[in-house]
Amino acid sequence: MGVPVSQMWTVAKYVLTQKLAGRKRYPLVLMLEPLFRCNLACAGCGKIQYPAPILRQNLSPEQCFAAAEECGAPMVSIPGGEPLLHPQIDQIVAGLVKRRKYVYLCTNAILLPKKSDLFTPSKYLTFSVHMDGQRQHHDASVCRSGVYDIAVEAIKKALARGFRVTTNTTLYDGADPASVRAFFDEMMDLGVEGMTLSPGYSYEKAPDQDHFLKKEKTKQLFSQILSNRKKRWVFNQSALFLHFLMGRRDYACTPWGMPTYNIFGWQKPCYLLQEGYAKTFAELMDSTQWENYGAASGNPKCANCMVHSGHEASAVDETFNSTKGFLASVRATLFRT
DSSP: OOOOOHHHHHHHHHHEEEEEEETTHHHHOEOOOSSOOSSSTTOOOOOSSSOHHHHOOOOOOHHHHHHHHHHHOEEEEOOSSOGGTTHHHHHHHHHHTTTTTTEEEESSSSSHHGGGGGSSSOOOOEEEEEESSHHHHHHHHHTTTHHHHHHHHHHHHHHHOOOOOEEEEOOOOOOOOHHHHHHHHHHHTTOOOOOOEEEEOOOOOOOOOOSOOOOOHHHHHHHHHHHHOOTTTBBBBBBBHHHHHTTTSOOOOOOOGGGGEEEEEEEEEOSOEEOOOOOOSHHHHHHHGGSSSGGGGOOOGGOOOOOOHHHHHHHHHTTTTTTHHHHHHHHHHHOOO
């Protein structure tokens, strides 16, 4: 099953409305983190390196709904941590679906077979399963053997029940392009709706600091992976963003496009950097010194970042910014070059 036409139309209408209103900064996807704790301890993750009292905290459903309504973005991504560990995650998802938000619940899928009965298949709900490559590579990435096979079985069962399922993949230095391309075949054979790709970001708190990609290596790696890509590969993201990863386009970071809300509040300036928090979304937008972030700012923390949470909204914005941008997006989508 492809992305529903209703979702594509909702996003297009939303972006065009922002354009017509003259808004240069607007949210596209709310990154909603209802908790930080996880049942894995991936070496490249900086989200779980908090003391126990913080890891025990959860956002309430009411806080999640208020954030979604305040932000107004048409899509909500629920990362973590592992969201399925939240005792009220079914209530959170149901409330967001009721509000007609397109929800991407990010999960490592370990708990998905047990928890899937809590949810109802809907065009508004997608399970986005963390898969970082073929079996050996994925298990090494999550620092536990057997997780790849667990996730594959969970994906099969979720698809059989009628759920939308995508995968999200983070690539690091040392990734084998041939293996990644074979992995894409495996995921398409499973029947997932689409795949999301991103280079890893060097979280300061992550245990492994040796395998994060520099910008030029990112472009080389993704060019090798995505050049002459197969028609059967479906990516659940902007084709122009894929060109950006390959070094064919250049985008400034638009961190407000995917704002983050978690137990501390609205995170400044983005999903990856933690340099303060705002109490409201309006405060986040008005008080953040956006010019201090992104590669063009000279901020060393941003120098090598090409992550989707900072740049995919930039690609979507270009698509609807002009006829030229729209035609470029159409060409990139149809010809898959």
